[in-house]
Amino acid sequence: MADPLRFKxxxxxxxxxxxxxxxxxxxxxxxxMVVRVARRAQAAxxxxxxxxxxxxxxxxxxxxxxxxxxxxxxxxxSGTDRLAEVVERHGWDDDxxxxxxxxxxxxxxxxxxxxxxxxxxxxxxxxxxxxxxLGEAAEFFNPNIVKVVRTAAGDALYFSRAPIPYARDHFARxxxxxxxPTGLPAFRHIGLYAYRARFLRRYANLAPxxxxxxxxxxxxxxxxxxxxxxxxxxxxxxxxxxxTAEDAERVRRLxxxxx
Numbered sequence: 001m002a003d004p005l006r007f008k009x010x011x012x013x014x015x016x017x018x019x020x021x022x023x024x025x026x027x028x029x030x031x032x033m034v035v036r037v038a039r040r041a042q043a044a045x046x047x048x049x050x051x052x053x054x055x056x057x058x059x060x061x062x063x064x065x066x067x068x069x070x071x072x073x074x075x076x077x078s079g080t081d082r083l084a085e086v087v088e089r090h091g092w093d094d095d096x097x098x099x100x101x102x103x104x105x106x107x108x109x110x111x112x113x114x115x116x117x118x119x120x121x122x123x124x125x126x127x128x129x130x131x132x133x134l135g136e137a138a139e140f141f142n143p144n145i146v147k148v149v150r151t152a153a154g155d156a157l158y159f160s161r162a163p164i165p166y167a168r169d170h171f172a173r174x175x176x177x178x179x180x181p182t183g184l185p186a187f188r189h190i191g192l193y194a195y196r197a198r199f200l201r202r203y204a205n206l207a208p209x210x211x212x213x214x215x216x217x218x219x220x221x222x223x224x225x226x227x228x229x230x231x232x233x234x235x236x237x238x239x240x241x242x243x244t245a246e247d248a249e250r251v252r253r254l255x256x257x258x259x
Contacts, residue, residue: 012079013103015055044113094198107239123230131187
């Protein structure tokens with residue numbers, strides 16, 4: 001019998017948000033968003049779930065709901081940096097699998113969290129993430145949707161906001177981008193990551209890549225420095241996260257069974 005999958009989840013929950021101030025604490029049908037996210041992570045089978053926040057109120061709310069929480073520095077540039085602080089403070093072993101579940105994903109599928117952790121465990125890579133097949137040309141050409149192409153072994157070759165892989169002959173014949181050719185291996189990147197703790201310890205010392213500056217994609221730093229990113233293919237596209245008040249209201253309707 002295979003050993004059971006063991007992993008930890010850290011939920012970075014930054015209090016400040018330009019479009020939705022106090023975002024981790026907004027009420028979603030009687031429960032703060034950060035608590036709903038942590039419950040999803042617990043349902044994925046994680047050994048430990050931690051909320052990592054820069055605000056005392058978020059810490060207090062998490063702990064009042066039985067969620068482990070830690071107060072981290074306010075000056076972290078990214079959620080990855082916040083994860084690295086948690087790894088150091090807890091002294092987790094280098095091989096520990098740590099999944100970064102964004103604090104604004106209250107509808108994330110627990111099975112996807114576990115799938116991404118297992119992808120890392122089975123691939124031998126330092127990082128794992130997820131993707132979903134793209135079938136619509138409008139999404140393929142949308143720069144707000146990040147695309148990823150993979151190697152035969154399932155590792156990421158590149159992430160881009162550009163339409164990759166580009167079907168030159170098909171689009172030339174078509175005279176535009178109205179359709180995608182059958183079988184095009186086009187995948188939408190899903191921003192869920194699992195890391196080995198040793199990578200998180202090294203991350204802060206990795207120089208930024210010019211690619212990440214142009215594309216505005218932090219994961220390109222790891223590829224630039226030669227780290228493998230294994231990509232799991234999700235069966236279903238995750239529900240959108242919460243960035244605005246309108247997003248929050250949509251989630252409330254979903255939770256109330258109105259959609």
